[in-house]
Amino acid sequence: MQGKDGQGGDGLEVPLLKKTYYHGNCPGCRLERRKETRRGVPYTEFACMWLVTVCSTLPIQSLFPFLYFMIRDLHIAKQVEDIGFYAGFVGASYMIGRALTSTLWGIVADKHGRKPVLVITLIAVIFLNTLFGLSSSYWMALATRGSLGLLSGMLGPIKAYATEVCRKEYSHLALSLISSSRAIGLIVGPAIGGYLAQPADKYPSIFSQQSIFGRFPYFLPCLCISILAIAALISCIWLPETLHKHNQPVDSNNSIEAVEESISEPNSEESGGGYWSLFTNWPLMSSITVYCIFSLQDVAYAEVFSLWAVSDRKYGGLNFTSTDVGSVLALSGFCLLIYQILIYPSIAKAIEPVTLVRATAILTLPLLASYPFMTALSGFGLHVVVNCASSLKNSFQVSTITVCNILMNDAVSQDLRASANGLSVTLMSIFKAIAPALAGIIFSWAQRRQTASFLPGDHLVFFMLNAATVVGLMCTFDLHFAGNRKKH
Numbered sequence: 001m002q003g004k005d006g007q008g009g010d011g012l013e014v015p016l017l018k019k020t021y022y023h024g025n026c027p028g029c030r031l032e033r034r035k036e037t038r039r040g041v042p043y044t045e046f047a048c049m050w051l052v053t054v055c056s057t058l059p060i061q062s063l064f065p066f067l068y069f070m071i072r073d074l075h076i077a078k079q080v081e082d083i084g085f086y087a088g089f090v091g092a093s094y095m096i097g098r099a100l101t102s103t104l105w106g107i108v109a110d111k112h113g114r115k116p117v118l119v120i121t122l123i124a125v126i127f128l129n130t131l132f133g134l135s136s137s138y139w140m141a142l143a144t145r146g147s148l149g150l151l152s153g154m155l156g157p158i159k160a161y162a163t164e165v166c167r168k169e170y171s172h173l174a175l176s177l178i179s180s181s182r183a184i185g186l187i188v189g190p191a192i193g194g195y196l197a198q199p200a201d202k203y204p205s206i207f208s209q210q211s212i213f214g215r216f217p218y219f220l221p222c223l224c225i226s227i228l229a230i231a232a233l234i235s236c237i238w239l240p241e242t243l244h245k246h247n248q249p250v251d252s253n254n255s256i257e258a259v260e261e262s263i264s265e266p267n268s269e270e271s272g273g274g275y276w277s278l279f280t281n282w283p284l285m286s287s288i289t290v291y292c293i294f295s296l297q298d299v300a301y302a303e304v305f306s307l308w309a310v311s312d313r314k315y316g317g318l319n320f321t322s323t324d325v326g327s328v329l330a331l332s333g334f335c336l337l338i339y340q341i342l343i344y345p346s347i348a349k350a351i352e353p354v355t356l357v358r359a360t361a362i363l364t365l366p367l368l369a370s371y372p373f374m375t376a377l378s379g380f381g382l383h384v385v386v387n388c389a390s391s392l393k394n395s396f397q398v399s400t401i402t403v404c405n406i407l408m409n410d411a412v413s414q415d416l417r418a419s420a421n422g423l424s425v426t427l428m429s430i431f432k433a434i435a436p437a438l439a440g441i442i443f444s445w446a447q448r449r450q451t452a453s454f455l456p457g458d459h460l461v462f463f464m465l466n467a468a469t470v471v472g473l474m475c476t477f478d479l480h481f482a483g484n485r486k487k488h
Contacts, residue, residue: 028244035167045165048235050181055232056121056154057185058225059129064306065194065325076138081447088440091303093142095433097149105153106422113243114161117153124151125229133222156421164242179402180340187333194326196221284411286481288424291404293472296431298397300439315447316457335391353403360396361473368466372459
């Protein structure tokens with residue numbers, strides 16, 4: 001208990017807490033003042049943030065259910081076995097573009113604000129994703145996807161934004177919301193692609209072969225995603241800027257909130273010294289390493305699953321249509337939403353973050369190993385097993401990514417948070433750029449070795465996915481990552 005003149009009850013001197021001062025023209029200060037008076041969950045900001053994140057994520061993997069057919073229709077592959085090879089580079093082009101600019105967008109967000117970067121990303125989705133659906137050549141598809149990646153700088157800043165738009169006690173809830181909305185976007189996007197691609201063939205009573213949707217069979221899913229992005233762009237009106245824009249720092253170093261934050265985030269002290277100090281922030285770098293490896297595995301799985309599901313039975317596939325793939329992904333997205341709302345919070349409170357990552361990695365190994373054996377099934381039983389496996393895989397992945405996002409944000413202070421997330425997105429995008437290209441090459445090779453004595457056909461593909469999982473699991477035993485024992 002504090003006594004007079006700043007002395008505690010035991011006679012020790014403690015610093016007096018000063019009043020927090022705000023700058024009237026600073027958007028960050030206005031938000032801080034509003035957070036002082038509004039102590040509840042900011043539902044409006046969370047809802048808009050959720051919509052923005054989902055809509056900016058939808059295009060990333062929406063092409064995978066129809067990419068096999070798109071490459072076939074663009075007549076770039078000379079043989080059926082080569083389709084996976086060319087599909088891999090289209091899938092990788094987005095991530096290559098994002099890897100080149102993510103750090104730059106993080107620095108821009110730290111200097112000029114989070115909100116402008118969000119707006120630029122949504123505008124890019126509206127125009128470039130629409131153009132991708134109108135691609136008339138392989139090179140146009142490659143260029144539009146790469147350009148979309150270059151201008152998609154939102155992922156790093158939105159994570160920083162999520163922790164700043166709400167009070168400290170809700171920051172983990174906000175980060176969990178970002179992770180779940182991204183996971184939903186990565187699953188619902190392919191579902192949209194699966195249901196709406198080739199509409200003139202699937203729904204001839206609504207779309208004729210002579211219409212624009214008949215001449216451009218992959219335009220409709222891209223157009224629908226772009227329309228949703230317009231709605232997200234409008235919702236940005238209700239999102240406040242969180243960056244402090246003034247020369248003098250807010251005098252909050254001695255405020256109650258600042259003292260509590262310095263106690264609860266000991267690793268944030270290591271982020272002082274500017275952008276380059278991030279590379280010596282070992283808790284941050286260890287979390288980014290685990291994040292990148294599991295992201296690589298997830299994107300490789302997303303491409304392999306779609307290519308494997310639609311490929312012919314004689315090549316070890318399931319002979320699904322794009323609609324079948326869309327149905328699987330839509331149900332997985334619904335199950336993931338239920339998991340994130342009802343199940344994950346209880347698991348996160350009961351299990352240490354490192355233990356949770358290790359447990360999901362270990363459970364993923366037998367799950368992925370079972371996929372090649374699903375070709376022995378057919379009919380309703382096959383669909384039930386595939387849907388259950390897909391839902392479990394995505395639930396495991398979102399748990400790992402959510403933990404990594406929380407640990408990365410806890411490792412740095414606010415002034416470097418967007419830059420740190422930009423760095424993580426850059427490195428993650430490099431891994432994600434490698435993943436589809438590598439997965440496409442391995443998938444194409446696997447289809448040529450159906451009768452091999454060791455790991456025949458798609459057994460090789462899923463073995464390689466498990467190899468990436470094992471590498472990620474081993475990285476969780478790094479001392480800096482394993483030291484994150486606090487439950488979230």
